[in-house]
Amino acid sequence: MSEPDFRRRLINELPGLRAFAASLCGSLTTADDLVQDTLLKAWSNSEKFEAGTNLRAWLFTILRNTYFSLYRKRRREVQDTDGIYSQRLATHGSQDGHVDLADFRKALQQLPEEQREALIMIGASGLSYEEAADVCGVALGTIKSRVNRARGKLAQLLGIESIDDIGPDSRSTAAITA
C-alpha cells in the first residue's frame, strides 16, 4: 500500500478511533494523546499491516495495547471522572428513549476496563465478536461474557435493571422513555 493510500485509510479511521479511545480513557484530552501515539506506532509499523486485512481491528489492537501498557497507570494517578468530556455537556435529556448522557458516561467509566472496551467494540465501534476477541486476545466466549456483564452492570448502575424500573408512571417516563 502506498503512503498516501495508507494515510488516507488512517484518516478515515480517525473519528472511530478517537471515540473508542475516549470511551476507554474517560477523557477526550487523554484520548487525543492516545490516538496520537497510536498513529505514530501504526505509521512506523505500517509494513506489518497486510493490505486487505482489517485495518480497524489492527489499529484498535495498537491503541488498546498502548492504553493498557502506558495510560492505565496514569489514569490511576489522575482520576478524571469530573473531566469526562467536560467540554461536551450533556444537553439532551431523555426524550429519545435513552438515559441522560452524563449519567450514562459516569456509569460507563465505572465498568471494569475489559467490560467497557468489549461493550464499546461490539455495541458502538462495529467490530464483530470475532474481531473483538482477536483485538483483546481472548476467546469468543470471554468477549460475549464481558459484553453481557457490561450491560448488566450498566443497567444496575443506572437503575434500569428490570422493566419495572421503567414503569408507565409519569415520573419514570420523564426520566426514561422506553
Added chain:
Amino acid sequence: MSDKVELRTENAAEPELDQRVQDILGRSLKAHFDDILAAPMPDRFLALLAELEVKEQKLTKDKSDV
C-alpha cells in the same frame, strides 16, 4: 482446577436483560458515541500524518538520489 473455575466463570450464562432495557442501553451507547464523533477533530492528527508522509517520501527520494 483454577482453569476449570475460570472457564465456568467466563462461559457462565449471564442472565439476559429484558430486551427493552437492552434497547435503552443500546440507544444510550449510541448517543454517547455519536456525541464524540460529532466533536471537532483537532488538527494535530492530520498535521502529524502529513508530516510523517513527507518525511517518508523524502527518505525514499534521498535513497533513490544516491
